[in-house]
Amino acid sequence: MDKPAGPxxxxxxxxxxxxxxxxxxxxxxxxxxxxxxxxxxxxxxRATRLLQFLTGHDKTYVARVRLGATSVTGDPEGPIxxxxxxxxxxxxxxxxxxxxxxxxxxxxxAFSAVKVDGExxxxxxxxxxxVPVTTRSIAIRSATLHAxxxxxxxxxxxxxCAKGTYIRQVAVDLGEALGCGGYCETLxxxxxxxxxxxxxxxxxDVPGHGAIDIRQALEPMAAFELAADAYAAIVHGRPIVxxxxxxxxxxxxxxxxxxxxxxxDGLGHLKPRVVLV
Numbered sequence: 331m332d333k334p335a336g337p338x339x340x341x342x343x344x345x346x347x348x349x350x351x352x353x354x355x356x357x358x359x360x361x362x363x364x365x366x367x368x369x370x371x372x373x374x375x376r377a378t379r380l381l382q383f384l385t386g387h388d389k390t391y392v393a394r395v396r397l398g399a400t401s402v403t404g405d406p407e408g409p410i411x412x413x414x415x416x417x418x419x420x421x422x423x424x425x426x427x428x429x430x431x432x433x434x435x436x437x438x439x440a441f442s443a444v445k446v447d448g449e450x451x452x453x454x455x456x457x458x459x460x461v462p463v464t465t466r467s468i469a470i471r472s473a474t475l476h477a478x479x480x481x482x483x484x485x486x487x488x489x490x491c492a493k494g495t496y497i498r499q500v501a502v503d504l505g506e507a508l509g510c511g512g513y514c515e516t517l518x519x520x521x522x523x524x525x526x527x528x529x530x531x532x533x534x535d536v537p538g539h540g541a542i543d544i545r546q547a548l549e550p551m552a553a554f555e556l557a558a559d560a561y562a563a564i565v566h567g568r569p570i571v572x573x574x575x576x577x578x579x580x581x582x583x584x585x586x587x588x589x590x591x592x593x594x595d596g597l598g599h600l601k602p603r604v605v606l607v
């Protein structure tokens with residue numbers, strides 16, 4: 331679905347639960363901050379068991395970086411403080427964006443759900459406690475500059491990145507690199523693997539619209555068509571002979587439906603990890 335700005339990702343799920351009925355499981359793959367908009371993948375019923383295989387996909391975002399000011403949270407929720415420092419040239423902005431794919435480590439934002447010593451960092455930050463500086467490995471696949479303000483007040487960029495990359499921290503880092511300060515003013519997730527926000531619907535239009543087949547959601551995953559005897563084994567949790575289609579999670583198909591997700595055991599067999607039928 332296409333998440334609007336304002337609600338949390340959990341808040342969107344609460345609304346979906348009201349629509350699909352009490353007792354039906356609902357979950358999402360990849361949290362969006364309240365100020366952010368865009369693609370939120372929601373699973374209902376047995377499909378929630380597949381979310382673990384969707385959260386690791388690369389994601390694409392479009393962000394507006396506001397320059398000349400800093401934000402405590404790295405986003406428009408602030409507080410926001412103008413720096414009064416000179417704004418960069420168009421060329422300096424282009425060079426900074428072009429250098430992003432070479433970044434392999436990122437400082438974890440103080441206002442994040444990352445836990446240190448068992449406690450989320452944002453809880454410490456909200457109490458006013460000192461937040462330890464931690465870093466994590468990241469992978470930025472590509473970064474493209476889309477538009478810049480002629481006066482250098484902001485610019486828009488598109489980033490495709492691996493799981494665990496904070497785009498608001500990317501904005502903060504760019505502001506520091508440009509010597510004027512910056513934060514993420516707007517953020518929109520446009521794609522996750524083969525799914526795009528252009529095909530999504532608003533939360534109020536769910537259910538009944540926008541649902542996609544499980545096979546489409548698992549498109550980047552290797553797949554194997556099960557014969558009848560192999561299908562009978564898999565649905566009872568038994569391994570089958572490894573057909574050699576890949577080492578990672580494999581979608582097992584029978585009667586044009588995803589029956590299970592399996593992985594190799596290294597001993598010549600596929601073992602079901604999640605059975606859907």
